[in-house]
Structures are given as C-alpha cells and as structure tokens.
Amino acid sequence: MRTRRPVIAVVLAAVAVVSWLALTAAGAFAGGAQQSKAGPCSPNGTALSVTAFDGKFDKDCLAVPANQAFTIDFDNLDRGIPHNVAIYEDQTAQKTFYKGELIEGPNKITYSVQALPEGRFFFRCDPHPDMAGTFIVGNPPPS
Numbered sequence: 001m002r003t004r005r006p007v008i009a010v011v012l013a014a015v016a017v018v019s020w021l022a023l024t025a026a027g028a029f030a031g032g033a034q035q036s037k038a039g040p041c042s043p044n045g046t047a048l049s050v051t052a053f054d055g056k057f058d059k060d061c062l063a064v065p066a067n068q069a070f071t072i073d074f075d076n077l078d079r080g081i082p083h084n085v086a087i088y089e090d091q092t093a094q095k096t097f098y099k100g101e102l103i104e105g106p107n108k109i110t111y112s113v114q115a116l117p118e119g120r121f122f123f124r125c126d127p128h129p130d131m132a133g134t135f136i137v138g139n140p141p142p143s
C-alpha cells in the first residue's frame with residue numbers, strides 16, 4: 001500500500017489540474033459569449049434584433065459575419081417617436097453603409113442589409129445620435 005500512495009497523489013493532482021483547466025475554459029467561454037452591455041461583441045448568425053425603448057437601444061454592440069447579407073428586426077416601443085437603425089463606417093457618419101427607414105413607435109420593421117466587409121463600424125439612430133453603438137462585422141482585430 002505504501003508504494004501506491006504516491007500514485008494516488010499524482011492522480012489526484014492530475015484530476016485537480018484538469019478540473020481547474022475545465023473551469024477556466026468554461027469561464028473564458030462564458031465571458032466571450034456575454035455580449036450585452038460591455039463593448040465589442042462577436043457574430044452569431046445573420047438575424048439581428050434591436051429594440052428602442054425610452055430613447056435607448058437595448059444593445060450597444062451588434063455583430064454579423066463578414067460578406068453575408070443580414071437582417072435587423074427593429075422594434076420601436078416609443079410611442080409617437082421616430083427611430084431607425086443606421087450603420088456608418090465610424091462616428092463621423094460620413095460614410096453610410098445602411099440607413100434604415102424611420103418608424104414611429106410602437107411599430108416594428110425588418111431591415112435587409114447588404115453584405116459588409118470585415119471591420120469595426122458604428123450604428124446609431126439618426127434623429128437621436130446618442131442612441132449608438134459598435135457594429136462589428138466578422139472578427140476584426142481589437143481596436
């Protein structure tokens with residue numbers, strides 16, 4: 001029995017290390033999947049959805065795959081207030097990638113947007129430029 005002890009210790013240590021790695025990996029994955037309020041997000045399909053309520057978007061980051069057309073289901077819950085979703089190259093809004101039709105709430109619309117190249121862009125509501133966020137296409141390098 002005395003000779004087996006070290007083996008058991010090694011096995012237990014290995015199990016501990018593997019468990020730790022698994023937990024660490026799970027933690028990193030959960031962190032990467034979280035894409036609500038904190039900065040850059042990652043593409044997850046070609047069907048986006050955004051809601052406007054109380055003069056705010058419910059998301060400050062949207063992401064789509066590069067070079068694929070996509071849709072944005074836009075739900076404006078603000079009664080009597082027109083909002084839209086428009087995508088620009090950057091915050092100067094000089095170069096327009098897509099300008100969604102304004103709709104007055106409560107109303108919904110599905111925007112169909114052409115494929116965009118990889119990059120880190122910008123979206124906003126045109127009448128209310130404070131309603132804005134990051135628009136990620138593909139997997140651009142960190143800014």
Ligand SMILES: [Cu+2]
Pocket residue numbers: 082083084125126127128131
């Ligand atoms: Cu607006």
